[in-house]
Amino acid sequence: MTKHTVTVTDNLTGKEVELDVLSPVVGPKAIDVRRLHKELGYFTYDPGYLATASCSSSITYLDGGEGTLMYRGYPIEQLAEESSFLEVCYLLLNGELPNKAEMQGFEDIITHHTMLHDQMQYFFRGFRRDAHPMAIMVGVVGALSAFYHDDLDIHDPAQRMRSAHRLIAKMPTIAAWSYRYHMGLPFMHPRNDMSYAEDFLHLMFATPCEDYEVDPLMAKALDVIFILHADHEQNASTSTVRLAGSSEANPFAAIAAGIASLWGPAHGGANEAVVNMLTEISESGESLQHWVDKAKNKDDNFRLMGFGHRVYKNYDPRAKIIRELANEILDRLPPDNPHQKLFDIARELEKVALEDDYFKQRNLYPNVDFYSGVIFLSMGIPVTMFTVMFALARTVGWISQWNEMMGDEENRIGRPRQLYTGAEKRDYISLEDR
Ligand code: ACO
Numbered sequence: 491m492t493k494h495t496v497t498v499t500d501n502l503t504g505k506e507v508e509l510d511v512l513s514p515v516v517g518p519k520a521i522d523v524r525r526l527h528k529e530l531g532y533f534t535y536d537p538g539y540l541a542t543a544s545c546s547s548s549i550t551y552l553d554g555g556e557g558t559l560m561y562r563g564y565p566i567e568q569l570a571e572e573s574s575f576l577e578v579c580y581l582l583l584n585g586e587l588p589n590k591a592e593m594q595g596f597e598d599i600i601t602h603h604t605m606l607h608d609q610m611q612y613f614f615r616g617f618r619r620d621a622h623p624m625a626i627m628v629g630v631v632g633a634l635s636a637f638y639h640d641d642l643d644i645h646d647p648a649q650r651m652r653s654a655h656r657l658i659a660k661m662p663t664i665a666a667w668s669y670r671y672h673m674g675l676p677f678m679h680p681r682n683d684m685s686y687a688e689d690f691l692h693l694m695f696a697t698p699c700e701d702y703e704v705d706p707l708m709a710k711a712l713d714v715i716f717i718l719h720a721d722h723e724q725n726a727s728t729s730t731v732r733l734a735g736s737s738e739a740n741p742f743a744a745i746a747a748g749i750a751s752l753w754g755p756a757h758g759g760a761n762e763a764v765v766n767m768l769t770e771i772s773e774s775g776e777s778l779q780h781w782v783d784k785a786k787n788k789d790d791n792f793r794l795m796g797f798g799h800r801v802y803k804n805y806d807p808r809a810k811i812i813r814e815l816a817n818e819i820l821d822r823l824p825p826d827n828p829h830q831k832l833f834d835i836a837r838e839l840e841k842v843a844l845e846d847d848y849f850k851q852r853n854l855y856p857n858v859d860f861y862s863g864v865i866f867l868s869m870g871i872p873v874t875m876f877t878v879m880f881a882l883a884r885t886v887g888w889i890s891q892w893n894e895m896m897g898d899e900e901n902r903i904g905r906p907r908q909l910y911t912g913a914e915k916r917d918y919i920s921l922e923d924r
Contacts, residue, residue, distance in 0.1 A: 500530055507525055535909050603656050623875055632742060662882060666693035716882070722884075735892045736901065816865050
């Protein structure tokens, strides 16, 4: 087969360079631009990486036009329906679904790494009570590196895997403690007889004074939400983890960097914005058409939060699954529950927007955040914890991507170049002469 290449001609000098076109298993091909600088002396310019593949990866594939998402080749719908979050963690980390013995072994490892070192409580206690749980997460996850000095050789695959297990196992405890501390509630310790999602609900809502019974529907819904958020290829926070880790920083520091990136409202903070918007709509007394018209008005900054996506130009497959989950949960709650109204508004708003030409022409569909906030509220999880929930679930994706990068022979320290727009060389003038 003839090699696929593209030839770039410099109109100024007449020089040419032939660049290889790389073929993925599925999806758009990529031009290997590495020779461009070597042979023509040019960098490529692509702010926000809109047209740049920053790495090769065999973990997650998504097709925004089709609205499909796969982890290691398995469609998200099948995993959400038939798998469990811990099985998905194994899949993302190891590349294949586990057999029964491997699954048992993995569950055992994760279950027995959930406790935090006793000293960790003093990190939490050092924060102000009104600290945002995400601020606590960034600090505490970074601080984990201080507890595993002797197990941080990033060139040893076994030590890398141990760090991955520790992170996946401890994240629910850290997330729940950030909430408990904020609320002034005593820390609960993990329970080995519970599943991952059950244990998280227990860590969040149990008290030492009485038994806590986990609602199986809520635990199941949470497990599915964790699956849906587990990975999403090279988004901002994952790319941050890769870039931080590329300098051979330890994995806890790299994941803390990812959490910081996720915190931004354009990334992990959108479901919070959706709930705020639905509440505002509910309290306004205005018609839904009024809000849709407002979102269309270019002189108004308002956007329909939870609508549109940088990559999905079709229905976000995760949003479909989450909408069904929300239906199931809210059907079970009494009709006068305080979150029903927000959910009803969300469903109606979706209908009005999807029938509107503005949204149709721009391929704007609900994204994963449109319904997840309403579900969290129904579970008793407050708005300030929404991004923490995302971080908890995404940890496995981050650490799988980091581990893949560390084992990749092509991995180099990430060092983007720039198009310099500053002053040309000039001479220093002493302060007296300025
Ligand atoms: N409401 C109204 N109009 C919108 C919306 C929206 N939610 N989203 C996009 N548009 C319009 C834009 O005004 C633009 O219109 P124009 O072509 O007339 O100028 C067009 O659709 C394309 O929008 P862009 O902003 O160029 O699309 P981009 O891919 O850069 O943005 C984004 C994607 C940031 C997600 C955007 O759709 C948005 O702001 N959505 C609301 C916030 C949100 O839900 N974020 C969560 C993303 S999912 C996640 O991070 C897990």
